[in-house]
Amino acid sequence: GQSLEQPSEVTAVEGAIVQINCTYQTSGFYGLSWYQQHDGGAPTFLSYNALDGLEETGRFSSFLSRSDSYGYLLLQELQMKDSASYFCALRGAAAGNKLTFGGGTRVLVKP
Amino acid sequence: NAGVTQTPKFQVLKTGQSMTLQCAQDMNHEYMSWYRQDPGMGLRLIHYSVGAGITDQGEVPNGYNVSRSTTEDFPLRLLSAAPSQTSVYFCASSPDRNIQYFGAGTRLSVL
Numbered sequence: 001g002q003s004l005e006q007p008s009e010v011t012a013v014e015g016a017i018v019q020i021n022c023t024y025q026t027s028g029f030y031g032l033s034w035y036q037q038h039d040g041g042a043p044t045f046l047s048y049n050a051l052d053g054l055e056e057t058g059r060f061s062s063f064l065s066r067s068d069s070y071g072y073l074l075l076q077e078l079q080m081k082d083s084a085s086y087f088c089a090l091r092g093a094a095a096g097n098k099l100t101f102g103g104g105t106r107v108l109v110k111p
Numbered sequence: 112n113a114g115v116t117q118t119p120k121f122q123v124l125k126t127g128q129s130m131t132l133q134c135a136q137d138m139n140h141e142y143m144s145w146y147r148q149d150p151g152m153g154l155r156l157i158h159y160s161v162g163a164g165i166t167d168q169g170e171v172p173n174g175y176n177v178s179r180s181t182t183e184d185f186p187l188r189l190l191s192a193a194p195s196q197t198s199v200y201f202c203a204s205s206p207d208r209n210i211q212y213f214g215a216g217t218r219l220s221v222l
Contacts, residue, residue, distance in 0.1 A: 013188070031209055035153065040200060042213040087153055089211075096167055097145070097208050101153035 002026040002092050004102035011108045012078055020073045020105045022088035030091045032064050032071045037104070038084045046086075047073065075107070083109045113137050117202050117214035124192040124221045132187040132217050134202030140212075142205040143185040144169070145177065147198040148216075154201065160185055192221045 004024045012018045022032065031050040035043040049055050049064035049071060061074040075082055085104040092098050118133045136143065145160035146169075156169030160179040174196060176188040185204075191195060197220050203211040 033209060033211075037209075042215050043209045043211070044213070046208050091208055096159065096161075098156055098159065098169060099208065099211065100156070100170075101146075101154045102150075 002029070002090050002098075002100040004088055004090055004100060006086075006088060006102040006105045007108045009108065010101070011110065013110050014078055014080060016078050018075045018078060018107060020075070020086050020088075020107070022071045022073070022102055024069050024071070024088075024090055024102075026069075026090055026092060028093035030093055030097065032062070033089045033091070033099075034062050034073045035087045035089060035101075036084050037087065037102050043087060078109050079091075080111070083107060115202055115204050115212050115214035116215050119217060120215065121218050122220070124189070124219065126192060126194060126221060128189060128192050130187070130189050130192065130204075132200055132219075134185045134187065135183050136185075136202075136204040136212070137183065138204060138206070138212065139182060140204040140206050141182065142202050142208050143179070144205075144211070145169075145175070145185070146189045146201045146203065147171065147196075148201060149198050157187065157200075189219075194221045197221045 033048040034046040037043045047062035059076045064071045087104045088102045115136045126159035141162045145157040158177040160166045200217045202214045205211045
């Protein structure tokens with residue numbers, strides 16, 4: 001099977017930079033993706049890494065290192081609206097290519 | 112463009128009752144899936160489909176049935192509701208399994 005671990009909560013102030021780490025165990029996978037979920041809302045797609053390295057999308061960047069079984073989501077210039085839960089997810093290479101989610105990291109942005 | 116539409120938004124059932132959660136997408140995606148999310152946790156895959164007529168089990172399939180007669184629709188059936196099935200249910204569709212588009216969710220309580 002697959003498993004992903006993330007910190008449960010991170011607190012930062014407006015304008016700061018936050019890095020959310022995701023470590024995983026898998027026998028093979030296609031890529032690592034990240035989703036944002038506000039309280040009471042649905043998850044929305046943020047970023048996807050198929051290859052090692054950094055992917056940048058505006059204030060958000062995501063990184064993957066297959067050799068270290070590790071990835072992270074970087075949130076820059078934090079805004080109050082970034083207060084949400086962030087999930088990493090792995091698309092497995094085994095039959096069905098199922099998507100497995102981490103437990104989520106709750107980010108609290110303070111003024 | 113409606114995206115992924117889930118009905119109902121809220122539902123209360125008594126133990127032993129059955130019901131169907133509806134999910135429809137208008138993006139012509141082949142891949143659709145159902146997840147449940149318990150408070151403070153990540154999403155767990157219940158069932159998924161890679162196209163009309165093809166379904167398979169996810170991580171937590173017990174107590175649920177699915178069918179996929181058309182590309183657009185992917186209903187989830189609770190056979191005999193139990194309190195352990197109290198959760199928020201999300202349907203998702205994907206063009207390539209890398210990016211999932213989620214519906215707004217169905218909040219289910221089983222008494």
